[in-house]
Amino acid sequence: MKKNFLFFAGLLLTIIQTSAQQNNHKLIYNKPATQFEEALPLGNGRLGVMVYGGVQSERFSLNEATLWAGGPVNPDMNPQAKTYLKPVREALFSENYKKADSLVHFMQGKFSESYAPLGNLFFDFKQQGQPTQYKRELDIQNAMSKVSYTLNGTAYTRETFISHPAQLVVVRFTASGKDKLDFTCRLNSLLHHKVSSNGKVLSMNGHSPIHASPSYYKNEVIWDDVNAMRFTAQVKVLKTDGKFNAKDSTLHISGAREAVIVLSMATSYNGFDVNPGTHGKNELKIAAGYLQKAAPYAKLLKKHTQDFRKYYDRVQLTLGDEDRAEFNTTDRLNAFAAGKNDNALVALYYQYSRYLLISSSRPGGLPANLQGIWNEKVQPPWSSNYTTNINAEMNYWGVETANLPELHQPLLDFIGRLAKNGVVTARNYYGAGGWVLHHNSDIWAMTNPVGDFGKGSPAWANWPMGGNWMATHLWEHYAFTQDAAYLKEQAYPLMKGAVQFCLDFLVADKKGHLLTAPSTSPENNYITPSGYVGALLYGGTADLAIIRELFNDYVKASELLNADPDVRNQVKTALKKMLPYQIGKAGNLQEWYYDWKDEDPHHRHVSHLFGAYPGYSITSSANPELSDAVRKSLTIRTNEGTGWAITWRINLWARMQNGERAYDALKKLLRFVGNGAEVKMNGGGTYANLFCAHPPFQIDGNFGGGAGIAEMLLQSHQGYIELLPAVPVEWKMGQVKGLIARGGYRIDMQWENGKLISAQLKAKKTGDCKIKYRDKTISLSVAAGNAYSLEELL
Structure with missing residues (x-):
């Protein structure tokens, strides 16, 4: 009897623990979201949805990863910039930091473009009263959102997932009880758009701005019907046991116990160097093709789950x-x-x-931006772009250890596109070989310094280390995967280009140490003994730590591949001559060439500690x-x-x-x-x-x-x-x-x-x-x- 009791007690404990562990893959709430920071994210790398979980009206905010403002960049936009490099350096080495800060403004270019919101899909329900047993959850193990509640004796459920194999947003509604489903679908957008239907499919077609300024700079959004990126969102009823019709700008379903809706989205994006308006892809045909190939719900769900969990299940973590x-x-x-x-x-x-x-972030797609793929504003914070003085790289710090190496590929591919524009920027701004990237980029692989041609602070606008930091990811992917073919064919040529820029950019100080000039420590300012608060200097620790990391990575890659011994020897020589790390009088790792004070001792950036992490x-x-x-x-x-x-x-x-x-x-x-x-x-x-x-x-x-x-x-x-x-x-x-x-x-x-x-x-x-x-x-x-x-x- 006692053995039986212990057996069943143990079995019950195992069931409870298993249930708890399964629930620990869920975000759970007891009321609908009222704003973006409460809504729940779904995505398949290209399509993004924020699910609000409303009762009278459900809102899905919609994103498509390639929907950006702007178009291909002209990397030759400031051909006079390099003529200011020598005067800036002369001012720095004569310790005239105020003059250097002033002159470097002439080495700035345009701001990046902004990631755009596609729009919203609403479901308006003809049901009154206050729900009971409301539950909203996000199952991150199966990448599914679920909303459930009881209203007037009828239990309603709403399941949503975004299939990567099918490239569709899939929503299943059910009603169990005396009442049935009765709701209307509608679409809208903050972008220029029109909504229509053909009796079966509800469509929203429009285009993004040709330019959207950073929200912190000015409220400027410019539209162009010819050259802008086009988009479409198309909604179709995949299955229902009730009635439905698509009429004017809405789609209506009534008298149903079950309804399955699928949503397809696409843009005219055709590459970083192709005009999306005049030479874009046919977004209408692409989106319609996904709808036409939609399988039954059970098959869609099965393939989605298998696809997602092949990544997710690779790591398990329990901490009690x-x-x-x-x-x-x-x-x-x-x-x-x-x-x-x-x-x-x-x-x-x-x-x-x-x-x-x-x-x-899925293979073949774009890297995650400043907000992943989830954004609801035409002028989102910091343009929801690729901020490359920490943020874009941070998105991928944990990807390899997390057993997700394939998801690193979008960033690695993006580096290849950056290098193409960066070659022109390196030549035009610094008279240097190789390629360079500055503080910001976007889908168009912009590489120039930002600041709107002189209006930006040098503390962030004139930082040329983005490409070097990005290039360290190329080696890290190899270090974890040991993929020799990738190293030879993709990583090494890009690393070599970043190295070449550094070799050309480095200059010697009065003691013969190689260092960078101009240099900054991203977004931080120093205070000189005379009281000047500045950004520009020579020999900032952050620059040298990043270059040191890149150089060491390159030497290892070059030796493994037995490639370019001459360049490798130049790099080894440069490493020996580089200004070493310095310890300040407070015992801290010195951030500046001199042991100056920080304007903000508690500054958010710790770029001078790069050599400890993410470098080593x-x-x-x-x-x-x-x-x-x-x-x-x-x-x-x-x-x-x-x-x-x-x-x-x-x-x-x-x-x-x-x-x-x-x-x-x-x-x-x-x-x-x-x-x-x-x-x-x-x-x-x-x-x-x-x-x-x-x-x-x-x-x-x-x-x-x-x-x-x-x-x-x-x-x-x-x-x-x-x-x-x-x-x-x-x-x-x-x-x-x-x-x-x-x-x-x-x-x-x-x-x-x-x-x-x-x-x-x-x-x-x-x-x-x-x-x-x-x-x-x-x-x-x-x-x-x-x-x-x-x-x-x-």
């Missing part, structure tokens, strides 16, 4: 507190902010970062003094900041192997700031839908936060794989499966009471590797495809 997984997500955020431990919320946040990347020219094992200086700099900067800035601190503290400080930053990242609340500019957090608050919403914080959690669990940048290098005491127990280390090694591990109890490594290639846990390191000879227990480390 699964009993909280069934609670309302907003309540969990509030409780966590009040000091209630919720490790399951941390695990959910990590998987949510993976979910968002799978939903916004400063490591705790090889550079203990510099690592201490990094720690001091982080202490001075504090763990406060905008959303993405906090995530940079998480990753840096993890690299410095301080789990408690990393966890402190993580707690600040998960600080609930309300539903769309505009928190102060130096204090980010998390919105109700777990979007990161810069503020406002920027998705880089979600991706950077996920990368930071993984960095606390696994590191591989020091020539060995380190297990649990920065796990805080709060994570007493846990299990992770499927994380990837450099070299292509898959790692599974489990720990209890803060101590590793099991670990396994699976090799992608035959060779040798080292694995470290605490004070113990082992060497292992491995064969491709084999798995190895790491019991010696326990």
Whole structure:
């Protein structure tokens, strides 16, 4: 009897734990969203939807990744820029920083274009009364939104997913009870558009602006019917047991127990260098083709689930507190902010970062932008562009460790397009070879300095290190995947071009050290001993850290491929001559050439710490003094900041192997700031839908936060794989499966009471590797495809 009781008790516990773990892949709410920061994101890499979950009226805000303002750029827009390079350098080296700041304005160009919102799809329901048992959820394991409630004795459900195989938004409505479905579909847009129907399909056709200025600069939106990007959205009833008709500008369904609606979207985008108006693709034909090929609902769902979970299921993470997984997500955020431990919320946040990347970055498509693919404004924050002095790169910090290498490809492909325009920019602005990229870019692969030809601050407008930072991703993808063909055919030529620009751009100071001039530390300002507050200098630490990383990557790639020994030797020589890292009198890693004060000591950017993360020219094992200086700099900067800035601190503290400080930053990242609340500019957090608050919403914080959690669990940048290098005491127990280390090694591990109890490594290639846990390191000879227990480390 006792054995039977124990058996069933154990079985019940297993069922409860399994249910909790399944729910920990869900965001759950008990009321509809009232604004963007509460709505729930769906995406397939190209199509994006924000689901609001309304009862009387449901709203889907719609995006298509290629719908941008503008058209192909003219990279030759400021041919006089390079004539100012010499005067700027002369002013800098004569210590006349005010003059240099003034002259460099003549080396600016146009602003980037903006990512545009396609529109909205509404479902207006003919039902009155207050619903009961309302539930709105996002299942991130299956990439499905679900809304359910009871109204006047009838249970209603609404399931939505976006199929990558079918390239369709799919919505299934059901009604169970005395009443039936009765609703109208309609479309609208903030862009120029018209809505019509042919009796079966409801269509909205329009076009984006030819230019949309950054919202922080001026309220300017310019329209052009001929050259602008065109778009279409087409709605069709796939299945219903009721009546339906499409008439004028609406589609109506009535008397139904079930209805399945499919939505197709497309644009005329035909490449970064092709006019989308005069030589664009036929967006109407493309969208109609997807509708015509739509399979029955069950088949659409099956293929969608299989497609999504082939990525999502590669990593599993459990940190405890699964009993909280069934609670309302907003309540969990509030409780966590009040000091209630919720490790399951941390695990959910990590998987949510993976979910968002799978939903916004697919092979063959565009990289995730500043808001992923989700944007509702014609002039979105910072144009929802590719901000390349941290944010675009941060989107992909965690992609390789998260076992999603294919999703890195959109960024790597984008680098190839940037290099084509960047060659012209390098020549015209600096008289240099190779290619260059500055602070911002867009779908048109713009590479010039921004600032509207002299109106931008040099602190951000004149920063030429974007291409070099981007190029480090080329090597990182190889380091994790060990794909030799990719390295030779795609990565190496682009790395070589970025290297060539740096070799041409570097100049010597009075002591013979190679450095950059002009230089800035992104968006930060210094104060000279005389009291001048400036941006431009020579030899900024951030520049040199990025170039040092690129040069080291290039040397490794060149040696592996046995390519270009002459260039490789130039790079090695340059590395030896580069201005070394310097430690300031406060014990901090010096940000400027001189030991100047910062205008804002707590500045959100920590670009001068690039060498510690995402780079690794400063490591705790090889550079203990510099690592201490990094720690001091982080202490001075504090763990406060905008959303993405906090995530940079998480990753840096993890690299410095301080789990408690990393966890402190993580707690600040998960600080609930309300539903769309505009928190102060130096204090980010998390919105109700777990979007990161810069503020406002920027998705880089979600991706950077996920990368930071993984960095606390696994590191591989020091020539060995380190297990649990920065796990805080709060994570007493846990299990992770499927994380990837450099070299292509898959790692599974489990720990209890803060101590590793099991670990396994699976090799992608035959060779040798080292694995470290605490004070113990082992060497292992491995064969491709084999798995190895790491019991010696326990």
